[in-house]
Amino acid sequence: MRIKEQFKVREMAGENVVIMQGRHGSDLTRIISLNDSALYLWQKVNGHNFDCDDIAQLLVERYDIDNETALNDAKRWIAKLEECGLIEN
DSSP states (O other), X not given: OEEOTTEEEEEETXXXXXXXXXXXXXXXXXXXXXXXXXXXXXXXXXXXXXXXXXXXXXXXXXXXXXXXXXXXXXXXXXXXXXXXXXXXX
């Protein structure tokens, strides 16, 4: 899977948010805010194919957590991206 190219992260009012490039007007109900961990993962995999194991490995390396916790967190992160329509297979 990979993050859809039309979505970009921008900083707005001190928040890192996902916006869709090329849209006219703003639908503020569709802005997605990323916390530091989500932003880190986004930056690491944006433009690349990835799977749940790749995300888990990034979490283990960055946060020194066990593999099981990392895998569960990776699944939740990917599920949120899917729910928001931000990734494609």
